[in-house]
Amino acid sequence: MKTDIALIHSTSLVIDPVVHSLENFTDRYSFYHLLDEALLKCMMYEGNTPELTVPWLTQIVRNAVRSGMTGVIVTCSSLSISVKAVCKEVNIPVVPIDTAMYSYILKNKKNPVVLMTNPTNEIPAAYMMKELGREVPMVVCKGAMEALQRGDTESHDRDVVTEITKLIELFDNIILSQISMERVRKILPEDIREKVYSSLDFINETIESMDLNHE
Secondary structure (H helix, E strand, O other), X not given: OOEEEEEEXXXXXXXXXXXXXXXXXXXXXXXXXXXXXXXHHHHHHHOOOXXXXXXXXXXXXXXXXXXXXXXXXXXXXXXXXXXXXXXXXXXXXEEEOOHHHHHHHHHHOOOEEEEEOOHHHHHHHHHXXXXXOOOOOEEEOOOHHHHHHOOOHHHHHHHHHHHHHHHOOOOOEEEEOOHHHHHHHHHOOHHHHOOEEOHHHHHHHHHHOOOOOOO
């Protein structure tokens, strides 16, 4: 019998790449996608605060528990900082999508930088680095998120690629803070692409961290 895992998204833009990353795991797990784009919109206008995100995310996770999910992966990196508080409210494992990525990069790479398009990721990224005991620079690619939200994927991709090209001259590796940015890797030159990381590169480690098959 397969194990049921819920994935909580705050934008529909990440669903396709997430589904693709999970293709090798469908023999053991059934994946269910819970989408709430209103939460991301509120974070962008009201700020990424625990007063907003923790109750909201807790309710979504409780819905997942009610439906019989065994574990939950939160794919919105802006919500990573809220996961620990949510875990105290439910009796199933809830994990952020990006912990495994940050853990690997910060422990193994000498000179990385975090690149994001959404400023709501700044606080969670800083929190993640503090938890892991190492701080690295963060850069916001201004205007790219707004382009993506209005459906201008070409401008988004161009802006992110331009920023990556600049940063790779100064840093050894680049952490893509959001899954919505992962799409640009396919259009990067190969020598740069291999130095750019997405949390989906570590999806196996993320699933394993929930320890769902310990019995």
